[in-house]
Amino acid sequence: MPDPAPADRPPRDPSDPVSLADFEALAAASLRPEILGYYSGAAADERTLADNREAFARWRLVPRMGVEVEGRDTSVEVLGRRWPAPFGVAPMALMKMANSEGDVAVARACAARGLVMTLSTVGTATIEEVGAAGAPSWFQLYLLEDLGRSRELLARSEAAGYEAVVMTMDAFILGRRERDVRLGFQLPDGISYANVRRSAHKRGDTYGDDGFKQSNTWADLEWVVANTRLPVIAKGILHPDDARRAIQAGAAGIQVSNHGGRQLDGTIAALDALPAVADAVAGSVPVLFDSGIRRGSDVLAALALGATAVFLGRPVLWSLAWAGERGVGMALDMLAAEFRLALGLAGQQRADAVPSDVVVRM
Numbered sequence: 001m002p003d004p005a006p007a008d009r010p011p012r013d014p015s016d017p018v019s020l021a022d023f024e025a026l027a028a029a030s031l032r033p034e035i036l037g038y039y040s041g042a043a044a045d046e047r048t049l050a051d052n053r054e055a056f057a058r059w060r061l062v063p064r065m066g067v068e069v070e071g072r073d074t075s076v077e078v079l080g081r082r083w084p085a086p087f088g089v090a091p092m093a094l095m096k097m098a099n100s101e102g103d104v105a106v107a108r109a110c111a112a113r114g115l116v117m118t119l120s121t122v123g124t125a126t127i128e129e130v131g132a133a134g135a136p137s138w139f140q141l142y143l144l145e146d147l148g149r150s151r152e153l154l155a156r157s158e159a160a161g162y163e164a165v166v167m168t169m170d171a172f173i174l175g176r177r178e179r180d181v182r183l184g185f186q187l188p189d190g191i192s193y194a195n196v197r198r199s200a201h202k203r204g205d206t207y208g209d210d211g212f213k214q215s216n217t218w219a220d221l222e223w224v225v226a227n228t229r230l231p232v233i234a235k236g237i238l239h240p241d242d243a244r245r246a247i248q249a250g251a252a253g254i255q256v257s258n259h260g261g262r263q264l265d266g267t268i269a270a271l272d273a274l275p276a277v278a279d280a281v282a283g284s285v286p287v288l289f290d291s292g293i294r295r296g297s298d299v300l301a302a303l304a305l306g307a308t309a310v311f312l313g314r315p316v317l318w319s320l321a322w323a324g325e326r327g328v329g330m331a332l333d334m335l336a337a338e339f340r341l342a343l344g345l346a347g348q349q350r351a352d353a354v355p356s357d358v359v360v361r362m
């Protein structure tokens, strides 16, 4: 059956979001400006933030005709699990500033859809609370100076049924986000990190000061690999040699990302870094991608450029601020529907077999 014509669709509330970008304006109506600034902002002049989006416009899609796509398959397999759609939720700090249920609301929305939720080390719900929500869960690790406590975080993740550890390599020191400076962003009263001590963040600006290891070396990645039985994904990789090096250190996956432009401004757009990393990895481990995904067609382009799957960032925070678990569910459903549409319109039958000639560089 063809997709229903617009007129056949049920009437919608005129204020409901139609695209992921719409959620930002909806979030702005309910968040204090400094909190929206923390979520939406990025480092320095925010050139990389903008370029992460512009990079998608530098590639054009070349759809194929004459293909039967009615039964197309949007699922992909990552580390032994089938995902119903080729995306999950990226790790993000301080979700409870958006909604009192925070990370757990996001995890429940993921659970209902079988999508992966990544909990941040500086998340606002415990490892156990998020695990109990029932989504396939990944734990994002910022290594603590105290390796004993780092090991405890890994052990708790294993005990709570998490399926992978994401070691973020690009945020051992924090980028300077000028919106936070201008708007005087501080950890609001009543919001705390659920898995690390607040003393770890006492310098105040956001997170990541004396409690966190101020450098992340390949030896640190090796340490993490040696101290968990979960597969470890190296997040924040942009150079093909770093991808090779991470795999040598034992990484079971590579996440191409520039942290949404929040670290070194002027950094290459994540999408522009993807093809060379995918080439270097050459299928030996999954290549994951985040930074700038806002459309189903973005997901398609990332798959064509070598990603196995992608992660959604800021739209999750905006939709959480707007309507909690229901809002996040709407955002996830929207991206899934857009991806399914894009895959079909591109004349492709399988998300796990998108050929590279679906995109051409302008």
Ligand SMILES: Cc1cc2nc3c(=O)[nH]c(=O)nc-3n(C[C@H](O)[C@H](O)[C@H](O)COP(=O)(O)O)c2cc1C
Binding pocket: 038, 039, 040, 052, 090, 091, 092, 093, 120, 121, 122, 123, 140, 168, 235, 257, 258, 259, 260, 261, 262, 290, 291, 292, 293, 312, 313, 314, 315, 317
């Ligand atoms: C408010 C916010 C907090 C974030 N916190 C973390 C974090 O704790 N750990 C981490 O690895 N990445 C963190 N990230 C980066 C995301 O995982 C992801 O790389 C980024 O959001 C992708 O960019 P996009 O949201 O523009 O698509 C954060 C991003 C945002 C926007």
